[in-house]
Amino acid sequence: MSTPSSVAVPAEGPSAGALLRRLRPTTEMTILLGMLALLILVSAITTEGFFNSENARAIVRSAALTGIVAIGLTFVTLSGNLLSLSLEQTAAICGVLLAMMLHDGWAAGLALLVILGVAIVLGVVQGGVVALGANPIIVTLGAGAALAGLTGVISGGTGITTGPTSIGWLGTAKVFGFTMPTYVFIAVAVLAAIFLARARAGRALMLVGSNRDAAAASGLSVSRTTMLAFVLTAVGCALAATITVAQFQRADTIQFEGLTFDALAAILVGGAAIGGGEGSPARTAIGAVFIATLGDFMVLHNYSFGLRMTVQGVVVLVAVTAFHLIRRRRTGR
Amino acid sequence: MVEAKPPLVEVAGLKKSYGAVQALRGADFEVRAGEVMALLGENGSGKSTLVKVLSGLVARDEGTVRINGAELDLSTPAASREAGVATVTQEFSLVGQLNAAENVFLGSGLRGSWNQARLQRRAAPFLDSVGLGTAERRKPVGELSVGERQLIEVARVLARDARILIFDEPTAALSDVEIARILDLVRRLAADGRSIVYVTHRLGEVFEIGDRATVMRDGQSQEPIEVADTDVRGLITRMLGRELTTIYPDRAERIGPPLLNAVEVTAPGLREPVDLTVGEGEIVGLAGQLGSGAGSLLEGIAGLSGAAGGRLEVDGRPVPNRGLAQAIKAGIAYCSPDRKRDGIFELRSVADNLTAPSLRRVTPLGWFSPGRSRRLAGELAARFAIQARRLDADTGTLSGGNQQKVAVGKWIGIEPRVLLVEEPTRGVDVGARAEIYGHLRELADEGMGIVFASSDLAEVAGLADTVVTFYRGRVVRSAPAVELPQAELMADVTHGPEVAR
Numbered sequence: 119m120s121t122p123s124s125v126a127v128p129a130e131g132p133s134a135g136a137l138l139r140r141l142r143p144t145t146e147m148t149i150l151l152g153m154l155a156l157l158i159l160v161s162a163i164t165t166e167g168f169f170n171s172e173n174a175r176a177i178v179r180s181a182a183l184t185g186i187v188a189i190g191l192t193f194v195t196l197s198g199n200l201l202s203l204s205l206e207q208t209a210a211i212c213g214v215l216l217a218m219m220l221h222d223g224w225a226a227g228l229a230l231l232v233i234l235g236v237a238i239v240l241g242v243v244q245g246g247v248v249a250l251g252a253n254p255i256i257v258t259l260g261a262g263a264a265l266a267g268l269t270g271v272i273s274g275g276t277g278i279t280t281g282p283t284s285i286g287w288l289g290t291a292k293v294f295g296f297t298m299p300t301y302v303f304i305a306v307a308v309l310a311a312i313f314l315a316r317a318r319a320g321r322a323l324m325l326v327g328s329n330r331d332a333a334a335a336s337g338l339s340v341s342r343t344t345m346l347a348f349v350l351t352a353v354g355c356a357l358a359a360t361i362t363v364a365q366f367q368r369a370d371t372i373q374f375e376g377l378t379f380d381a382l383a384a385i386l387v388g389g390a391a392i393g394g395g396e397g398s399p400a401r402t403a404i405g406a407v408f409i410a411t412l413g414d415f416m417v418l419h420n421y422s423f424g425l426r427m428t429v430q431g432v433v434v435l436v437a438v439t440a441f442h443l444i445r446r447r448r449t450g451r
Numbered sequence: 452m453v454e455a456k457p458p459l460v461e462v463a464g465l466k467k468s469y470g471a472v473q474a475l476r477g478a479d480f481e482v483r484a485g486e487v488m489a490l491l492g493e494n495g496s497g498k499s500t501l502v503k504v505l506s507g508l509v510a511r512d513e514g515t516v517r518i519n520g521a522e523l524d525l526s527t528p529a530a531s532r533e534a535g536v537a538t539v540t541q542e543f544s545l546v547g548q549l550n551a552a553e554n555v556f557l558g559s560g561l562r563g564s565w566n567q568a569r570l571q572r573r574a575a576p577f578l579d580s581v582g583l584g585t586a587e588r589r590k591p592v593g594e595l596s597v598g599e600r601q602l603i604e605v606a607r608v609l610a611r612d613a614r615i616l617i618f619d620e621p622t623a624a625l626s627d628v629e630i631a632r633i634l635d636l637v638r639r640l641a642a643d644g645r646s647i648v649y650v651t652h653r654l655g656e657v658f659e660i661g662d663r664a665t666v667m668r669d670g671q672s673q674e675p676i677e678v679a680d681t682d683v684r685g686l687i688t689r690m691l692g693r694e695l696t697t698i699y700p701d702r703a704e705r706i707g708p709p710l711l712n713a714v715e716v717t718a719p720g721l722r723e724p725v726d727l728t729v730g731e732g733e734i735v736g737l738a739g740q741l742g743s744g745a746g747s748l749l750e751g752i753a754g755l756s757g758a759a760g761g762r763l764e765v766d767g768r769p770v771p772n773r774g775l776a777q778a779i780k781a782g783i784a785y786c787s788p789d790r791k792r793d794g795i796f797e798l799r800s801v802a803d804n805l806t807a808p809s810l811r812r813v814t815p816l817g818w819f820s821p822g823r824s825r826r827l828a829g830e831l832a833a834r835f836a837i838q839a840r841r842l843d844a845d846t847g848t849l850s851g852g853n854q855q856k857v858a859v860g861k862w863i864g865i866e867p868r869v870l871l872v873e874e875p876t877r878g879v880d881v882g883a884r885a886e887i888y889g890h891l892r893e894l895a896d897e898g899m900g901i902v903f904a905s906s907d908l909a910e911v912a913g914l915a916d917t918v919v920t921f922y923r924g925r926v927v928r929s930a931p932a933v934e935l936p937q938a939e940l941m942a943d944v945t946h947g948p949e950v951a952r
Contacts, residue, residue, distance in 0.1 A: 318814035324799070325807055331793035336808040336861075337779040395798055 185406035190354020198394025204262030217369035245348030249341035289365025327394030465514035492667030507531030537613030547593030598629025699913035707731025716761035718751030722924030736915025753785030797847030809864035852883025
């Protein structure tokens, strides 16, 4: 029945066309970079004190913290588990615990291990409940409230200072003019991209996010993948907490206020599909830079807090709508 | 007496294509007032497209529809409703939290102030005429049986004063007692002067309530026949109408020793435990309508449904634990009937799809090997005649036939001993069908055991070495395909064991 043209020859490697296609940035990435370029251009023209290296470094520095957490959250979104609303609370409890341990004179390495352990437990518990079929938004909303309360109890409601610590360099050291958090941010983005493209668990995560039922029918463990996604998200929060404590030598319960929304905004501006399977750490990272640039622009223009929130919200809405329309056109639905 | 009445509904020269698939290629159809017209045909014969045209769900490409002599547009459901046509489907459109009376007037634009008493009073005539008990009228319909809900569906249609009622397999999900109620209701509605179009796979019902029958085949209609002038076999002959063509490969020359031994398999949808043996190189076809249990048996063997039970042996080794993962490990691959839902990843590339069940094979030591992935995907694509240049395309952009090849072909990567396929060619055009049959036969010839379930009887008769027929959750019989005439095959699945022996 099959005509000669429809008989495939086992491919030795990717064809030239396929290679080109892989190198060519996706439509979403092109749009994203275009949006960022436009924002920088408009800011540079209209804003005094915007287009200089010092301000650029400030932008990247503020993008770093959001970006690290947002890349962590990207795993939950890509795996088809929507999002986590307990990011700032997870970071806060990690920060407070770390500061207390450092304050009490623990070895920094040991304290960091404990924080990592706490993050893993928080991820497994939240991911586990979600894997049982609970709605991730409700679960993390509840977990966030519980963690916020717990953090208050642990810290006694006051800020905790550590004094100079051996991890201070993580927050303040500069290499080639950029501070350490910027490099951590870049490293996290690269590692996350490699993990998703190359690790078995990363590939399983993308498949589960693309079609949960098909992944289960193919014999992949959806619940294990869900737990892994939440663990990676919590680890991202712990990393952000570590950098913050290292930099400011103190921690308190409300240190990360607004982080959840900023991370979410970065993911959405990055064009990830909230239903899963579509998006990338690189795009989330650029989304974080976009949000940071926008924030910088608005601060330089002395926008009020309320106005800044309004503009950021509108930008997220526009981005989400635009990406949705692109996807609908591409899939023809 | 029938000659005196002119047709109330007259359809002529109806054509409709879905993309490259021509579902209707010139169908004529008519119904008289007060008549029950059975509409029959195999899956894919075009009868459901005809129903959709009449109910305004799809717009026709060509042809005319006249009701009461006037040519009508019917391109929207509202236009169809306006013309007095109403469809009672299997997919219930009732709101479970509301009671029967409330559902009857749902969306009917009942105006003015209303309260429960007034609503019950207004709904009473319609609920009376379908025979719903008074006790059931105040309960949320979610608490009622499927049959009672079906009655409320009909009452709802009557409340809109529909004169032409289309019943689309109303009894498919009902018990015997409930079926009797529905058939009785249909008879009374026709006696009231309403016109009934009755679509069914259960031929026995035609003789209980039908006046005439129109048989569809390959998108074309045949002259209506008087039910009184024919019998079950006569209808079956008209439905089949043709010999098997060459789209089916040769059958197995030799069937090897037993490969899969399934004993007393139970699963939701099976009314009694079923045994099944599949030999090396054998293709077993499970024939049955939707809900007959043919698919349920495959799901039970695959360990898919939570309540599945029974013992399995593959190559003489027992399969422990009975879950999907265990089955896969034991070399049992299961391909679902709904590829969009859980058969393919539409937004991932063909290569990613083909390697999904073999993720371990392409990620040695936990790390992805692009070389292995390309090789495996290339091999599987070649086996199933999927063009190599498509490997990087999103799977959702492929044709239905190619998607199905991906959905089945991906399983070959785990090198299964037994391949279970539910509806191997649903929504697949005839060219790709023939290819899929050929590929399945090749796999069997290499020693794999294959079991497929299908409601397409021509497919079962043409492809299988051994046929097992199912009717309402039970096995009717198991026989070599060459010893089972198609007429008996169809009688088994439409009528169960009581006729055709």
